[in-house]
Amino acid sequence: MKQVDTWIQKVKEHYEKLYVENHELREKLARTEESVVHYRDLEDALQRTLVMAQKSAEDMRGNAERESKIMLEQAELAARTVKQKAEEESERMLSEAARKAEEMIQLADERVGAILEEYRRLEKQANVFKIKFKALLEAQLAMVEGKLEAAEEESA
Template sequence: MLTPLDIESKTFKKGGMGYSAKEVDKFLREIMNHYEKLYKENIELKDKINVLNEGISYYKTIEETLQSTLLLAERTAEETRANAHNKAQQIEKEAELKATLIVQEAKDELYRVQIKIEELISHYDTYKIQIKQFLKTQLEIIDDKTISMANITSKDEIDSFLEHLSKNNNDNEIKEGQTKENSND
């Protein structure tokens, strides 16, 4: 594959009645600029594909683990039923109950894992909102036009400024606590 450097370093032999060298050079610069942009985008997209493929692999591994757990439970139930056919009717009934219980436990475990995944996603969303709110508040403090370091000239003004910052941080912590309480409800 050509690189932008290959295009940039390409030279042509001069001929007597050839194309205008200035126009060819200008066109080559345009091609090189566009190609360099596409080349970089291609590299970025390949990197993104690799990251996404890793994520897909991770979730496929989780899915395979859950499927193998369910298959193992189903195989255990099948084996239990096969052994029960060789025994008396009463033993057969007990084996079938155990097999059903094992399958139900596997399904319950799968359900618990799905609930845990949903909880983790919910926590992630909640924390993301809290962090955004915290950062927004910090930006508001920074952008607060009533606070100007240029206007602070004495120790009392510095103490007053620090007290103002501390009050804003305390207000933010109270808001965060209320947000956590609301999200836990």
């Protein structure tokens, strides 16, 4: 009996030890399962975050492309506006230069006309002067010839 009691005591101690160990293992398993659930939740959250980050990156890329397209269109519009203004300014300057050239040509024509008129007037005056001078010279010559004839008649 004593041996049986000792054996039962040993079985009891061993059973208690196994029971405690089994209980500890169950608690450890429960904690491990909680950790697995926690890590799976964390993995799901990370997966959702990754999907959101990818979508956000795609949205940002799309926005950047749209903004660059808008900026390019605005730059092209500004370039066309600048080009149009430059063309208008050059046309205005050409028109102004042509108008000034016409004015200068007209003034030159007027001056040439005035100079020609003055030349003709001076030419007339020169002709009148020649005629009057010739008449004066002829009168003087006639007078000198008359005096010579008179002097010859007196000497003869």
